[in-house]
Amino acid sequence: MTYDPASDLENTEQIFSALAHQSRRHILLTLHFRGGQMSAGDIANRFACSWPTTTRHLNILRVSGLISVDKVGRERVYKLEREKLTKTIGEWLDWFERKPE
Amino acid sequence: MTYDPASDLENTEQIFSALAHQSRRHILLTLHFRGGQMSAGDIANRFACSWPTTTRHLNILRVSGLISVDKVGRERVYKLEREKLTKTIGEWLDWFERKPE
DNA sequence: ATATTATTTAGCTTAATTGCTAAATGTTAA
DNA sequence: TTAACATTTAGCAATTAAGCTAAATAATAT
Numbered sequence: 001m002t003y004d005p006a007s008d009l010e011n012t013e014q015i016f017s018a019l020a021h022q023s024r025r026h027i028l029l030t031l032h033f034r035g036g037q038m039s040a041g042d043i044a045n046r047f048a049c050s051w052p053t054t055t056r057h058l059n060i061l062r063v064s065g066l067i068s069v070d071k072v073g074r075e076r077v078y079k080l081e082r083e084k085l086t087k088t089i090g091e092w093l094d095w096f097e098r099k100p101e
Numbered sequence: 102m103t104y105d106p107a108s109d110l111e112n113t114e115q116i117f118s119a120l121a122h123q124s125r126r127h128i129l130l131t132l133h134f135r136g137g138q139m140s141a142g143d144i145a146n147r148f149a150c151s152w153p154t155t156t157r158h159l160n161i162l163r164v165s166g167l168i169s170v171d172k173v174g175r176e177r178v179y180k181l182e183r184e185k186l187t188k189t190i191g192e193w194l195d196w197f198e199r200k201p202e
Numbered sequence: 203a204t205a206t207t208a209t210t211t212a213g214c215t216t217a218a219t220t221g222c223t224a225a226a227t228g229t230t231a232a
Numbered sequence: 233t234t235a236a237c238a239t240t241t242a243g244c245a246a247t248t249a250a251g252c253t254a255a256a257t258a259a260t261a262t
Contacts, residue, residue, distance in 0.1 A: 122249090142260090150251070150252090151252060151253080154250070154251055157250075158250095161249095172258095173256065173258095174259065175260065
């Protein structure tokens with residue numbers, strides 16, 4: 001797969017949209033501070049909303065590429081894609097560190 | 102006004118929500134690369150959507166604190182609050198540069 | 203005073219998001 | 233093979249977001 005600017009922009013859109021919800025930002029931080037990996041249940045148990053609602057948040061994060069998932073037995077283990085997050089947002093933010101000519 | 106963690110969190114929410122829309126991110130970049138200040142008309146003319154729609158985007162950005170506005174004659178001049186953007190997002194992103202203990 | 207310019211506000215419609223509960227799926231244990 | 237567990241999918245209701253056109257406001261120019 002070669003570089004596709006259109007899908008890259010689309011992904012930036014997905015990522016910023018994913019970050020727009022408090023619960024999803026919280027999930028990312030929780031994942032990070034618990035070592036980068038947690039099962040769906042471990043995540044769901046830490047949040048006030050219902051498990052299906054958390055599942056949907058996880059899915060939005062997964063489609064954006066900010067997390068990935070792995071089946072382990074009957075559990076699903078979600079993994080933070082830390083570099084995807086820091087690279088995408090960091091690079092966007094970098095435009096504002098550049099002097100406007 | 103002393104530091105208020107609740108309103109600080111609320112503002113983070115506003116900022117991430119403001120950044121979730123492509124047009125609003127575009128407005129911020131346009132402002133930055135045109136020197137940090139533009140009239141509402143200059144901004145609206147550069148976008149495909151109707152002027153009232155742009156006005157609403159500008160208002161969302163203003164309420165979040167990412168831009169500010171100044172009346173100059175019959176124009177309204179919008180100004181990018183560059184540091185608000187880089188500080189808020191940069192500091193949030195920094196959590197992910199810290200080692201999770 | 204009146205017209206023109208710059209911009210916002212109001213009001214409406216459609217689409218998207220978020221939350222819920224209940225049902226379905228797939229996996230391991232008895 | 234049946235029960236229990238871990239999780240997702242389906243489907244619904246309520247809220248919010250985003251777009252438009254038309255009307256309102258406020259400042260300058262004639």
